[in-house]
Amino acid sequence: MTVRLSTRAAQTHDQPISYFMQQAVENANLISLAAGLVDPDSLPADEVRAALDEILKDAGAAQAALQYGTTHGYAPLREKILARAAALDGVKPHDISVSRDDVVITTGSQQLLYMLGELLLDPGDIVITEAPSYFVYHGALTSLGVRTLQVPMDEEGMDTGLLEKLLARLEKTGELSRVKLIYTIDYFQNPTGLTLSWPRRQQLMDIVRRFSKKQRIFILEDAAYRELRFEGLDVPSLKSLDRDNAHVILAMTFSKPMAPGLKTGYGILPSELVAPLLRFKGNHDFGSSNLAQHLLDCLMANGAYERHVDRLRDVYRHKRDTILDALAEEFAGATGMKWTQPQGGMYVWLTNAVPTGPDSPFMKAALAEGVLYVPGQFCYVSGDNRAPNNGVPPENEARLCYGVASVDQLREAVRRLGRAAAVCGAWEPACR
Ligand SMILES: Cc1ncc(COP(=O)(O)O)c(C=O)c1O
Numbered sequence: 001m002t003v004r005l006s007t008r009a010a011q012t013h014d015q016p017i018s019y020f021m022q023q024a025v026e027n028a029n030l031i032s033l034a035a036g037l038v039d040p041d042s043l044p045a046d047e048v049r050a051a052l053d054e055i056l057k058d059a060g061a062a063q064a065a066l067q068y069g070t071t072h073g074y075a076p077l078r079e080k081i082l083a084r085a086a087a088l089d090g091v092k093p094h095d096i097s098v099s100r101d102d103v104v105i106t107t108g109s110q111q112l113l114y115m116l117g118e119l120l121l122d123p124g125d126i127v128i129t130e131a132p133s134y135f136v137y138h139g140a141l142t143s144l145g146v147r148t149l150q151v152p153m154d155e156e157g158m159d160t161g162l163l164e165k166l167l168a169r170l171e172k173t174g175e176l177s178r179v180k181l182i183y184t185i186d187y188f189q190n191p192t193g194l195t196l197s198w199p200r201r202q203q204l205m206d207i208v209r210r211f212s213k214k215q216r217i218f219i220l221e222d223a224a225y226r227e228l229r230f231e232g233l234d235v236p237s238l239k240s241l242d243r244d245n246a247h248v249i250l251a252m253t254f255s256k257p258m259a260p261g262l263k264t265g266y267g268i269l270p271s272e273l274v275a276p277l278l279r280f281k282g283n284h285d286f287g288s289s290n291l292a293q294h295l296l297d298c299l300m301a302n303g304a305y306e307r308h309v310d311r312l313r314d315v316y317r318h319k320r321d322t323i324l325d326a327l328a329e330e331f332a333g334a335t336g337m338k339w340t341q342p343q344g345g346m347y348v349w350l351t352n353a354v355p356t357g358p359d360s361p362f363m364k365a366a367l368a369e370g371v372l373y374v375p376g377q378f379c380y381v382s383g384d385n386r387a388p389n390n391g392v393p394p395e396n397e398a399r400l401c402y403g404v405a406s407v408d409q410l411r412e413a414v415r416r417l418g419r420a421a422a423v424c425g426a427w428e429p430a431c432r
Helices: 017-024 045-056 059-066 075-087 110-118 135-143 160-172 197-212 273-282 289-303 304-330 361-369 407-423
Strands: 102-104 126-131 147-154 180-182 216-223 246-252 265-268 345-352 397-401
Touching: 045 059, 045 304, 059 289, 075 102, 075 265, 075 361, 102 110, 102 273, 110 180, 110 216, 110 246, 110 265, 126 135, 126 160, 135 147, 147 160, 147 216, 147 246, 160 180, 160 197, 180 197, 197 216, 265 407, 289 304, 289 407, 304 407, 345 361, 361 407
Parallel strands: 126 147, 126 180, 180 216, 216 246
Antiparallel strands: 102 265, 246 265, 345 397
């Protein structure tokens, strides 16, 4: 008998990256710079064990943590999240018109991203993302039948001048009312490692206010990597510029600064969105893991969280230095090759002299050498023929994640990339 799946199922595709991830699992010798996993050696086993002991040794605390929690999330944790988020921006929650009721705990920030799509977006609505952007989010938008338009980035993040032009064009064609959301990963972006500059933040807020005509345009500020800054001065969040709590939905996660295995994220939202969002969350799971939330509450209360994030900054700085030094050494003097210099997070964006796509000779040579990267074209939405270059994504870029490989593996991975580039005639590797 034929199985008739939903329209949404037909729009829901495997992530193009899955095939390459499978390669990494099957080939033990392969060094993967593709997976966006965190540094394994610094995962906080001791801290989590101690917090778990603390919770479970007390009968009352154990029962509370092992019982169902609320859909909204554990209130003491929401309180701490809010205090910390405000402190990062040097403001008090009431300065930006938020209370702990505007904080929602989710099963990773990914769940929040998806639920916001269900909450705000109808098929045919428009979401604007950075070009390039986080391909998993693009997949969720495709699944929801949403049109994704992209705005190019430069060293300062999303080009707000081009965003303004895009919105003006959509207004002219009568499509502005379909624009519901602008998605930005504004700290150490996945995939480029770039951060939205302070002037651009102000411009973005101004543009969103001006173009919110028939309906409000929201900014989805995905600050998953904000806490992993290891260099330079912090910049205030867009949320902190949204004094009336009207436009910005801040999405953050414990996955990167603590442990993805806890799969706990959160949002700080305009108050009107909270109750409707919770109805969707009720349908999904009526509450994220209560034990994980009690654990995180304990880790935040006893200072272990803060200490861990501090340590992580050193770990990722060292890894960033390692991969940048290795790239500089391997590709010294190479024309047509450049890469970003992230001040935090886990990603370097490489622009190659030759194509990097899944079927390219460079990808084949890289796999043969035993190194894997994310082809940059996966981070673009193709087919918008009004976009630069007729909507054809650049084919010579790559995302390199330095999160999971060890420093020795990072050096070796870059040597392998160098050999792959040499095989393709892109570059002669350094003599050694
Ligand atoms: C930019 C960005 N947002 C959201 C997520 C989702 O993370 P999680 O659901 O584990 O919180 C990720 C994971 O890699 C990410 O890179």
